[in-house]
Amino acid sequence: MKILQIAPSPPDYLGGLAHYTKFLSKYLGEKNIQVDLLCSSLTKKGTKCEKFSKNFRVIKKKCYAFADNDNALRMKNPVFNVLTYLLRYGKRYDLIHVHSYIYFSTIQTFFYKLLFGRKIPLILHLHGILEDHVAQTTNMLEKLLFLFKKYFYDLTFGKIMFKIADVVFSVSKEDLLISHEVFRVNLKDKSKAFYIPNAIDLEMFKKVSNLKRKFIGYINRLSTYSGIDLFLELIKKYNEIDKNQEFLIIGKGPYLSDVKKAMEHYPIVFYEKVPHEEMINFYNMCTVIVVITRSEGLSTVLLEALSCEVPCIASDVGGNPELIKNGITGYLFEKTNVNQAISKLEDIKKNNEYEKFGKNGRKLVEDYYSWKRVVKQTISVYKRLIKTSN
Helix, strand or coil: CEEEEECCCCCCCCCHHHHHHHHHHHHHHHCCCEEEEEEECCCCCCCEEEEEECCEEEEEECEEECCCCCCCCCCCCCEECCHHHHHHHHHHCCEEEEECCCCHHHHHHHHHHHHCCCCCCEEEEECCCCCCCHHHCCCHHHHHHHHHHHHHHHHHHHHHHHHHCCEEEECCHHHHHHHHHHHCCCCCCCCCEEECCCCECCCCCCCCCCCCCCEEEEECCCCCCCCHHHHHHHHHHHHHHCCCCEEEEECCCCCHHHHHHHHCCCCEEEECCCCHHHHHHHHCCEEEEEECCCCCCCCHHHHHHHHCCCCEEEECCCCHHHHCCECCCEEEECCCCHHHHHHHHHHHHHHCCHHHHHHHHHHHHHHHCEHHHHHHHHHHHHHHHHHHHC
8 A cells, every 4th residue: 555645844843733643654664554644844945855864754855945944834834746746656655644725736646637547535634723812813914814714715615625535534524524514524424524633652651750850841933823923921820829839831923022032031941942842841741731832633732741740831822622532631621711711720730639630630531542443444444435436
């Protein structure tokens, strides 16, 4: 079996989608499935092919736009060419698995499917951003992008892609419901739509007992979509309650200067980027992780934190309620409600629920979000699709 995965960003990029495609490809390769991951290099260098293992290689293509500036557009839609690769090599693959529906690379993949590769099964894998975000951002550029998405992209390219896709995967149950409402995906057809969540390496992310836990942590893009403006507001208000509480921020994005300004006034430790294999240490230095996003698929940050037995609080959006069970693995709070988030942080401290939430979170991840489980589900669908296409 030979599979082509297509994603907007390379596997070494700090982001949930990049990690997902990297580890899915890795574990599929360990099952003797040949996997090529076609992605952008996010640089203006030419095509580069890297072999990660015996059955897994990454093909990075030159990025033509938004490659060198960390602005609101770059990770929304890096512009790179996958169509020429598909025209030349597409028919070598038994199946194409393309990630997210909002990217230029995804549009090209469906153009190829429609005109040249009708017999090759195509999976469209959703990774969030199906919700209506227009009213959820104060950034004018992002607002214009979301208006374009809602009133043009979804009504044209979006509907075409969902109709052409042989199968739809989603990392979030909520997004499957939205895909039914907006794009008419038939959820009753058990051969068409599948909930296949994010997963993590349980050995890579686990509790480290010899590290002191002291931070309230934020690990995400520095954007309004991810809620960094809300987290900075949380820091300001929480500092009035406890001036000794330290905060950890890891991420990069349009709010970089705001974070650096906040560091002049509040006890913030900040890193723009941390190698993924070192993230275990930073999770284990946090008492609580805060996911304060305005929208979410199924948060990799939540999964990794829970696997490290770190309690979490999260906004009640997207797939967050699938992971954060109130009073069991952490607490949910109303979207954008900073005061309620602070109240939940105080509840955990007052009731000393750190250990209870940590152990419950680890068990939840072990039971439902291991790569072993996700790869088994994925291979099962692959085999059925390939069999019916022959």
